[in-house]
Amino acid sequence: MSDRPQQPHPADRPDDGPTRRDVIGLSTAALGGAGVCALSVPFLDSLRGPHAATSGDAVQNAVVDVDVSDLAPGGQKTVLWQSFPVSIQRRTPAMIAALSAPELIAQLRDPNSSVLQQPHDAVNAHRSLNADYGVFITICTHLGCIPNLRDLPNLPASGGFFCPCHGSQFDGAGRVLRDMPAPYNLPVPPMHYLSPTVIRLGESKADPHFNIASIQQI
Amino acid sequence: MTQPSSSNTNATGWLTRRLPFLAPLHRHMTQFPMPPVNGWWGLGACLIVALCLMGLSGLFLALNYTPDSQQAFSAIEEIQRRVPSGWLIRSIHTTGATMLFAALYLHVGRGLWYGSYKAPRELVWLSGLVLLLLFMITAFAGYVLPWGQMSYWGATVITHAVEAIPAIGKPLINVLLGGEGLGTIALHRFFVLHFALGFIVLAIVGLHVVFLHGVGSSNPTADSPQPVTQTRPFSPYYISKDGVLVCVFLLIYAGLLFFLPDWIEKTSNIIPANPLKTPSDITPEWYLAPFYAMLRAVPSRLGGLIVAAFSVLVLFALPWLDRSPRHNATYRPTIRLGMTLVFIAFITLGAAGVHSPTTLWLWLSRVGLIVWFGVFLILLPLTAQRERRLARSPQEGSQS
Numbered sequence A: 001m002s003d004r005p006q007q008p009h010p011a012d013r014p015d016d017g018p019t020r021r022d023v024i025g026l027s028t029a030a031l032g033g034a035g036v037c038a039l040s041v042p043f044l045d046s047l048r049g050p051h052a053a054t055s056g057d058a059v060q061n062a063v064v065d066v067d068v069s070d071l072a073p074g075g076q077k078t079v080l081w082q083s084f085p086v087s088i089q090r091r092t093p094a095m096i097a098a099l100s101a102p103e104l105i106a107q108l109r110d111p112n113s114s115v116l117q118q119p120h121d122a123v124n125a126h127r128s129l130n131a132d133y134g135v136f137i138t139i140c141t142h143l144g145c146i147p148n149l150r151d152l153p154n155l156p157a158s159g160g161f162f163c164p165c166h167g168s169q170f171d172g173a174g175r176v177l178r179d180m181p182a183p184y185n186l187p188v189p190p191m192h193y194l195s196p197t198v199i200r201l202g203e204s205k206a207d208p209h210f211n212i213a214s215i216q217q218i
Numbered sequence B: 001m002t003q004p005s006s007s008n009t010n011a012t013g014w015l016t017r018r019l020p021f022l023a024p025l026h027r028h029m030t031q032f033p034m035p036p037v038n039g040w041w042g043l044g045a046c047l048i049v050a051l052c053l054m055g056l057s058g059l060f061l062a063l064n065y066t067p068d069s070q071q072a073f074s075a076i077e078e079i080q081r082r083v084p085s086g087w088l089i090r091s092i093h094t095t096g097a098t099m100l101f102a103a104l105y106l107h108v109g110r111g112l113w114y115g116s117y118k119a120p121r122e123l124v125w126l127s128g129l130v131l132l133l134l135f136m137i138t139a140f141a142g143y144v145l146p147w148g149q150m151s152y153w154g155a156t157v158i159t160h161a162v163e164a165i166p167a168i169g170k171p172l173i174n175v176l177l178g179g180e181g182l183g184t185i186a187l188h189r190f191f192v193l194h195f196a197l198g199f200i201v202l203a204i205v206g207l208h209v210v211f212l213h214g215v216g217s218s219n220p221t222a223d224s225p226q227p228v229t230q231t232r233p234f235s236p237y238y239i240s241k242d243g244v245l246v247c248v249f250l251l252i253y254a255g256l257l258f259f260l261p262d263w264i265e266k267t268s269n270i271i272p273a274n275p276l277k278t279p280s281d282i283t284p285e286w287y288l289a290p291f292y293a294m295l296r297a298v299p300s301r302l303g304g305l306i307v308a309a310f311s312v313l314v315l316f317a318l319p320w321l322d323r324s325p326r327h328n329a330t331y332r333p334t335i336r337l338g339m340t341l342v343f344i345a346f347i348t349l350g351a352a353g354v355h356s357p358t359t360l361w362l363w364l365s366r367v368g369l370i371v372w373f374g375v376f377l378i379l380l381p382l383t384a385q386r387e388r389r390l391a392r393s394p395q396e397g398s399q400s
Helices: A018-044 A093-098 B012-019 B021-030 B039-062 B072-081 B086-113 B122-145 B151-164 B167-177 B184-215 B234-259 B284-296 B301-316 B333-354 B359-392 B392-398
Strands: A064-067 A075-082 A083-090 A133-137 A190-197 A196-203
Touching: A018 B086, A064 A075, A190 B039, B012 B021, B021 B234, B039 B086, B039 B184, B039 B234, B072 B086, B086 B122, B086 B234, B086 B284, B086 B333, B122 B151, B122 B184, B122 B284, B122 B301, B151 B167, B151 B301, B167 B184, B184 B333, B284 B301, B284 B333, B284 B359, B301 B359, B333 B359
Parallel strands: none
Antiparallel strands: A064 A196, A075 A083, A083 A133, A190 A196
């Protein structure tokens, strides 16, 4: 090979369209690009996380049994189910009656629970299996904060929730008021009663295919 | 060399006017004049590729790693078994260490053989040696992280060796370990050290390349009977040449990664660290073995450390120990012999480092050390002196 600059190869002359060198360069770049894409596969794959293979079934079947015999009328407690906070409140007859008050219903965004935020068996005036207990996942449907217990002002006391983040207000059945940042009612977990005072969270008898992951907003 | 036109209205011109360093950067990547260098000059490109792969795989490993003495080992197991493709990413990282050091030692060896350390490339050489030291520290810190038996006991041995340094040894180790024995605090520090050094090394590699581009690559034909002074632009000539070598490098990398993963990882590091039981034979990874052999070759704790440290420090002095105008060992008979001996000594020390310290290996490492220092401190300066005398008065040389 001489050390002088060589005449371009006849096929490399740029006067008529793409040259041989263009083809070689483009093929090399394409093959290199394909290699980089192939290399990125394991890295992107790893981002699915260590539990990618096992998530789903195991979590879906997780149930929690809660004994509510210690709740006095009006009493409330919070338990953890599938890493969601679940509020269980025992209602007084006055609270149950307040849930149907016309002045309250008039102010609700979705009084009849038409949006899928609960299993079928909780689509009723009190959004629960049994009117005596209100069971809700207390995750605000706005941006995920946890609302506190607080009665709605200037309305019959039905219980209720107030979100400290952006001020969303819900009634004692987890129904959101109109003109609040939160768009939907609080989710109701699938549940049934093992005995009058033991709740099993995670399984709905009336709605066995209910999947908490498929509701409108959690 | 044409300046990119400032009247350029396309996106490149728009950027170039706002980022004036882009034009010289582009010129250096395309038109940088290259002497007729051979394939050994492609190792730098291989090292940059290896370093990028180490950084990438390291970041993704860090996502799933916990620097806690109770959790580190199981975090690695989880990466190997649970994280999707985690085994592959970890293999890229562990095999990458081997590939990086292999290329690094060959790269340094090329510099020694072809005299790349000489004026005006002193800064390239010195920054490269700093990188060599930082790579060794990074590799050591990284090896502690899986918290297996070899991690734990390797860290124990090395921290005790460093403690032997008078005055500063103990405080230094105290700071490194956080005032306790090897535990979570120390492991957390090793993790941060390893992580931070990765980026520091990357920055110094940038500096190393800038230093090189300031003075240009050395010419392996300069001392030959027919020197070639014609240079060629980096693009396309040496981009293609480096590209081919990088492909070969990646093929070997992939071969090790997919077909010989067990050859890299020591089985005793798949046992969780046990502070109550030392493994029956402690050997470092092959790339630190030569220096480990130096530690053991001297029957004194501090002496071994001094010798191992000086074996690298002596390289820092090479540009001033060898001030001969000649570069290429191929055309310097005594240096050709000397450098060959140095390479053999390094390999012998490496072999000694991965074997139990029997009498034979101890003496072989001692001979290796004598050769190492003898060549660098005696043969090289004397030869350089003679060659400088010859260069001043060529007749005197031909008469003698």
